[in-house]
Amino acid sequence: MEKSTLFLLILLGSTIAYMRTTWRARTLAETSGRKLHSLPGFYGYYTALWCALPGLLLLLLWLLGEGSLLTAGALARLPESFLDGAAPEKIQLLVNDIKSIAQGSFEGQIDPAIQMAADRFSELTQWSRILLTVLSITASLSGLLFAQTRINPDFRARNHVETVVRVVLIGCALTAIFTTVGIVLSVLIESLRFFNMVPITDFLFGLKWSPQIAMRADQAGSSGAFGVIPLLLGTLLISTVALVVAVPIGLLSAIYLSEYATPNFRAIAKPLIEILAGIPTVVYGFFAALVVAPFLRNMGAEIGLEISSESALAAGLVMGIMIIPFVSSLSDDFINAVPQSLRDGAYALGATQSETIRQVVIPAALPGIVGGILLAASRAIGETMIVVMAAGLSANLTLNPLAAVTTVTTQIVTLLVGDQEFDSPKTLAAFALGLILFILTLCLNILALRIVRKYREQYE
Amino acid sequence: MTKLENSTMERPFHREHRSTVGTFTSDNPRIVCRSVDVYYGEKHAVQNINIDVGRHQVIALIGPSGCGKSTFLRCLNRMNDTIPDCRVTGDISMDGIAINGPEVDVVPLRAQVGMVFQKPNPFPKSIFENVAYGPRIHGLASNPSDLEEIVENSLRRAGLWDEVKDRLPQPGTGLSGGQQQRLCIARTIAVNPEVILMDEPCSALDPIATAKIEQLIDELRALYTIVIVTHSMQQAARVSQRTAFFHLGHLIEVGETAQVFTNPQHQLTEEYITGRFG
């Protein structure tokens, strides 16, 4: 049977098990005249879980391990000469050939040796499928039978279900955690490889970024310039422009919405502003590149300013618009969270509305607002698309917002676009950049969350 | 209480009687209210209130919850203006000057009529800044040392100076509940009001803090006119000279506190103070 069929079958089986056991438990209660420990449904759940989990677990094991075992088996049939001293990429190609021959989708001349391996592959696949079907059905059935034997009025099905549920939840949480840890580790390890080729001090403090030179043969790591400072400066510059746009607009609109606007207007305006966050960044990107940047350049030409057609200003402006909702939405929440009693206190002293807002409400909401701004900043730092399209790729060491700059994220993209050798410093540099970016935004987020949490405690 | 119940089998005014009983006027009134009605949208929350608030007196507003005590209290410093669909009609005047008209500037009025709330609500600022806030916005101090003097005096009058004089720069929210409430009283005093409104100022406090505030109210009477809403009849009896009993939006009975508590005229008043409902 196919794995998907098997999956559905197991689910179906456990559903039936649930219904049957529930019914059985109910009759048991009636016939024996004793009170069950748990509601009948819990016996049903218990059996259903015992029926589903063993089969599904086996299925999962198969999904994870089957592929490598099958290819290993097939490769074992190949003559020694095929594998001796072959590079990993070669072997991977060979495996791909074998698989497509086995599926009958290979076109062209077929080497008899490879054909043999492919036959072996199909054969093993057959066996594996049969084995899986038998094993998983057996497992599910034995789980079912085992659970059935334990059904009696004193059995604490409810507590057992609770345990299983807890294990499942823990499993999900762990999956998320391990994935994150895995990603971080792999970035870290690749970065370490990079730092083996390029000294970490050159990377962190170098003022020149031109990874292309490293592409030339035999020069890897020796003459490519991997100084990250221009990228960090570019990132900083664009993010600053973005924040200069987003913070006043976002904050003031939040104040208007939460303190002055009528509920009806607020109900319409707030979602509209939040839509800004939902526009795909690529749309912002071409808006920046095709509308804002030329507009700025022409404006600059009018008043005698030299603005390059790809500028930090254009990218920053548009990015600022994009992150307005981050600032305004969070600020709005936090302004609303300021207790009415504080406003009343200020009004009762004779403060006007704007005095109350400026001197009491905003200071009280300030930590939350700062948290919102930091989250917006970390969003700006991580933003890629707009910058790729509007700010250019030249790693200028400048603080002039009218010049073209580039950012960490943009460079990661350019480093990885196109054919790459996986262990050239150029490719590995992307991981090091990723690591820097990760650390940067992580710090910002931690800081922001701390501030926000502290504020929450103050008023809960 | 037993004696009281025995002596009050028959009251001159029965439960159905809804117009105010007792002497609602005062010889030397600071605030005069005539035919005051308050509506929340359609809801007629407070109906036809006539009452005088005497100078340098404490008047207590009592009554079951939801009867309109807070609503009426907020008419006296126009705090009902901050509630979107709230409407106040009738004549309210302070020292002969009408305060309920749309032409009245609420900013000086609220400086004249201070308010202390049920839950202490110090600003998230330092103790000093909490008290200094009012004088600052009204420009009461011409220089920093003036301001310090106002803060110190206010804290002294609120009986808090000795407890906080060494920690003025610390946040006001770090004080205990009772201290916070006295800080709020100091904050109110700092703008030099003539009247202080208190809406159940002790209901969030423990008995010791409550006793301190009650003593403070008694002292403040020499300088200010005080209107206090309270849930506790003992408190009303202890701190007030006059008492007004509200029920379902009506002012049922008002008179000298001793009179209201020992010989209420209205059957509802009697039932309420003997604890038969509330």
Ligand SMILES: Nc1ncnc2c1ncn2[C@@H]1O[C@H](COP(=O)(O)OP(=O)(O)O)[C@@H](O)[C@H]1O
């Ligand atoms: N903001 C408001 N909007 C609508 N109705 C209100 C509002 N505040 C109070 N009320 C109503 O007015 C009546 C009097 O309330 P309130 O003055 O708070 O009573 P009390 O202070 O005596 O407990 C109650 O029925 C209450 O439901």
Ligand SMILES: [Mg+2]
């Ligand atoms: Mg009230």
